[in-house]
Amino acid sequence: MANFAIDATPAMTYDAIVIGSGISGGWAAKELTGKGLKTLVLERGRDVKHVTDYPTANLNPWELEHRGQLPLAVRAQYGNIRSFMREDTVHWAIKPDEQPFVEEQPFTWTRGYHVGGKSLLWARQTQRWSDFDFEGPARDGFAVDWPIRYADLAPWYSYVEKFAGISGNKDGLPNLPDGEFLPPIELNCVETHLQGTIAQHYKDRQLIQGRCAHITKPQPIHTAQGRAQCQHRTLCVRGCPFGGYFSSNxxxxxxxxxTGKMTLRPHSVVHSIIYDEKKGRASGVRVVDANTLQMMEFYANIIFVNGSALNSNLILLNSISTRFPNGLGNDSGLLGKYIAWHNYRGKISAQYDGFPDKTTDGKNPSNGYIPRFRNLYKQEMDFLRGYATGVGGGRNLSQNQEGMGLALKERLLNPKLGPWHISGWMQGETVPLEKNHVRLDPTRTDKYGIPQLITAAGWSENDDKMVVDFMTQMTEMFTLAGFKNIKAVDTHSNPGADIHEMGGVRMGKDPKTSLLNKWNQLHHCKNVFVTDGACMTSTSTQNPSLTYMAFTARAANYAVDQLKKKNL
Structure with missing residues (x-):
């Protein structure tokens, strides 16, 4: 067996290993292979091929056996899991025995265990950060200072935007920098009405067209990828066979x-990263084959950790050695701490009696957006930071479409529409707190023999105050717009319900207070890079995926440069 292991080592050796195939993992694979590195991409879930593995993508409602609902017997197989519990999306759901975890406090953890990860499940909203965001922790003192500023990331935002395809409007806002945009998806008339009343009554806030990863006018780079223009079907979560929105797949x-340089290995559950005590660097990755439960090892000079925020924390915490008894790179003792997310608790809805002669032309896969306006230039509120708001409106049928014969045909051909409706939802920044953390359970493991993750994260008074302000301000804006039946609520949803968990392996200038440097390298293990949500020092109010893409492209190009200089 010893000789077999020695003989097998070359076949298990690559230039780089990427853990995860989602938004950041896909970018790591693209950049590393594009620079000539033989790269292994590890995905714990099943394979998903673009176009062919979206089973419900082109089904009409009547072609779903249960009209979109899941039979109770099927639902029972997933326990209390709520994500993707519809007939057209259940193929993305994972069963409880796949990865049980311990909720010390209630936490909603949505995972994408398949090739492409959550890049097939995301809401596709893509806003850049500004210096208001990168400077926030230093200004407010609620986290360590970011080791970079907007200027460091701006060219990489442009780089990934051009390739991914981002639609939006150049709005000239200092708190939301413009990007490399394709034509925007227009607001409808009720959204435009709200936009006008906000502009009329406020100098500090704006409603803009959402910036989203949808191709509205294909460029040569998108055609070269085999992608086509967004069809506005709004069936995105099923998987898009047109490639109209950006996904790893x-x-x-x-x-x-x-490139011929990538090896993609699904059904590969990463157990831990191997640390070479003699060389003082990581040498590879331990993997459990999900089908055979066999443990195996792969080796590489560079390792990118992109397993999604909480799993990346789990992998690093489980990567113990004589040098790192508390997790890889964890000299500071902060690994797994300062977990944060976005506050989605605030919701608002209303109706509008105007525009009876208008309806929408097609469907909008995006929405309107009100950038953060609280505490930008100074601390003006009794809570830290602020919130952005998504806004969407539409018009529904006011009559049922059931029946048969001529009466049904008449209703279908001449539908009667109800009043316009509009809704808003907050996306607030949570303050990273040391008590909000994840750690490994000392006794319980999953079916792969990997310690279960304990989530200990809860809301703070700062979050509560922010929700109240959201409801107050949005109610005021809706009232000024003449909306009726306004209902603002605090949903009290669990932390994590936003699917934007971040932190635990945060970036920073000082190894005593952070895990990663400005290049997303572990301070104490230079050939390991973390560029998914785990790296985030703070959350800001923007959707985070575009920033993950930019971080990953930047770090991958730096890693290859350092490898060539023999610094890794």
């Missing part, structure tokens, strides 16, 4: 595959 992974 439609974009970065096929691009990496074309």
């Amino acid at each position: 439609a974009s970065t992974l096929p691009w990496a595959e074309r």
